[in-house]
Amino acid sequence: MPAQPVGNAESPSAATRPAAIELRGIDKSFGAVHANKNVSLTIAKSSIHGIIGENGAGKSTLMSILYGFYTADAGEILINGKPVKIHGSHDAIAAGIGMVHQHFMLVEPFTVLENVMLGAEDGVLLRGGAGKARAELERLARDYGLNVDPDAHISDLPVGEQQRVEILKALFRHCDILILDEPTGVLTPQETDQLFQILRALNARGVTIVLITHKLREILAITDTVSVMRQGEMVATLPTKQATREHLAELMVGRKVRLELDKTKATPGEVRLSVRNLTVVDAKGVKRVDDVGFDLRAGEILGIAGVSGNGQSELLEALSGIRPLSSGGITLCDLEVSPDAPYGPAVVREYGLAHVPEDRLRLGVVTAFPAWESVVLGYHDDEEYNGRILMDRDAMTNACGKLMERFDVRPRDPELRCGNFSGGNQQKLILAREIARQPKVLVVGQPTRGVDIGAIEFIHRQLLALRDAGCAILLVSVELDEVMSLSDRILVMFQGRIVGEVDGDEADERTLGLMMANAHAQADEAA
């Protein structure tokens, strides 16, 4: 594939050719949160433009304004050089803009065809439009390799295919500007490559692509031009050729960051957590965890990689006593757990297992509680927090203050409501709470999801320090980089099963990616 001209900025016609998108002074606040501050941005026609920034930098907000989902408080939008008023998504669609949202905009019980047609039905009755839509889907499948069964229900499709449906929806409406908001978060590395091929093919036919991500690698891999957002502001726009990882990271965070961790070799001790033939069936009768077994030793980090939704959440919940086992057993230090001898979160804690849940707002903290209350959750029966009859408020506030100090939680105010801390600081609070009791086993899910780079660094170092102090750590994450840089051993989960084990030092993205898609097994089956 020939290289695309960089941003068209250097081509002679650039001066005469209007930009595909021009944003001028876009401003947007959600209550007290100033999500976009006077943002201006120019995106050249037929380019691939990347927008990078940390979680919460305001990227999604900016794109949602362009797509008419939110209305800006101030600012102007020009499409192909013409000022447009975008009052809703219909205006954006009419202006030729299509968007693949971070959280897919698909009706789950509907079929692919129904989802594609919704809003572009072509007539009051469905029948006529459905025939045309089917034909158009076939054409798009041929032209871009976007194959999906039009009659499949969305809820039955894997995320990679759901994303294709999102792209098809946009193409079906004849967009010539396609915005993709964090499209690779749910994909394996191979699926990401496929997606990029599709994007290049679209771009070759003149579609302007706007790619939003927080992953530096992807920006360098595919974009012509890159813009960096930080805390609601657009801080830089430069041709990708001139950008380096370090430079972009610095622009994103606003200071120099170390991207590498120094990690020593692990010295595993005795087995602390042993899982045997563990199977978990959910309320609908679907097997979520299927015959999983492993040993976790003191002083090691065992990483579990996999595309989200392959049973990792259920495994975490089973281990931490939130979800009952269907069969198999767990040995936690000297506690034996089986379906006949179940346990709950309180017992688990007593035996020295601490849990940092994946979804911190649902299971980690109560957003309406002040920090000092959230910091005792789960340990609220401890002697140190309780007087003879009432709870000891001063003790709790003091403990919270100390933990905030040690884990560098900002602002250092035990009275602040949990919901008002940033994601990174909420996560530090939870980590502080769970680590403070020197657990024998720590089970962490997505420790840095929605956390800023500075806090990621800090959290990673804390986890390594804890390992070196002899804690057994089970790390579940969908961020492959995170699993690879922290783990001493890596297990890969696919459809509830462990499909591979790799040594931490030998792990590379390609092998893990193939395991995550269970490509080996499928190749065997085909053979």
Added chain:
Amino acid sequence: MEDLWLQTVSILSATLRTATPLVFAAMAGMFSERSGTIDIGLEGKMLAGAFAAACVAVVTGSAWLALLGAILVGIMMGLLHGLACITYRGNQVVSGVAINIMAAGLTVVLGNAWFGRGGQTPDLAPDARFMTLRPPGWEYAYDIPIIGPVYAFVIGGHNLLVYIAFAAVPIGWWVLYHTRFGLRLRAVGEDPKVVDTAGISVTWLRYRAVIIAGILCGFAGAYLSIAQNAAFSPHMTAGRGFIALAAMVFGKWRPWPAMFACLLFGLLDAIAIRLQGVNFPGIGQVPVEAIQALPYILTVVLLAGFVGRAMAPHALGQPYVKER
């Protein structure tokens, strides 16, 4: 034998008549809830519709104008619910309960003020009502064994609104599954964000749904006061709105199953009337109250035992809020 068959026919015929307001209201609830708006207020809208129909019929003497009046009042109540739930994003259950209380109170107060008979409206002349339509040749058909009575009393022998109610089911089904509006309606009840980002107005779509619900409740109300009965009497809906809601839930928010659930409730009602005063072997007479409670007990049993929560439209009961 002949006698038993006639009894059965008469129960079936009564079943259709008692099921009619339930079918209207269940379809109303289905449209509203498929769009994501809970409709506890079916009862109140039906009651207000019944009152409006009776009043207009008294004043104008026209059944058609009376029906129109019921529909308009139904729409107005629907819009009120929409204003509270869609525009102001209030609690949908609270708004529905408010509508029920308001209808129960206002109909009595206004009825008393206007007609002074303790809330009852004056009896209507046949012209001001929807009367039973006899199918052609029913006198002769009646004598044909087995199918004759069926033709005369089950297929024929109802007023126009009964037929409209049972036509509303296939029409509702067709609208829901074969039209653009239906596709969007189902989508907005599942996930309004998807509809919004597809460039469709969530607000307008949901308003149309509550308006349709209002219209259908108007039909249900008019049926009670100017077709099945010849006057409005206070609280004459007697919980039918809730039974219809239950039937709709039992039918999993789908037109045909909801209709069958309505027929089941109608059948129980019809049987309950027959069973009054009957001596059961070994038990003796069962108190009337116990028999009358049967449909309600069944409602509870069915709802508690057979309906999974998962079938409800996913966004049901949640106002659409973009910005936290």
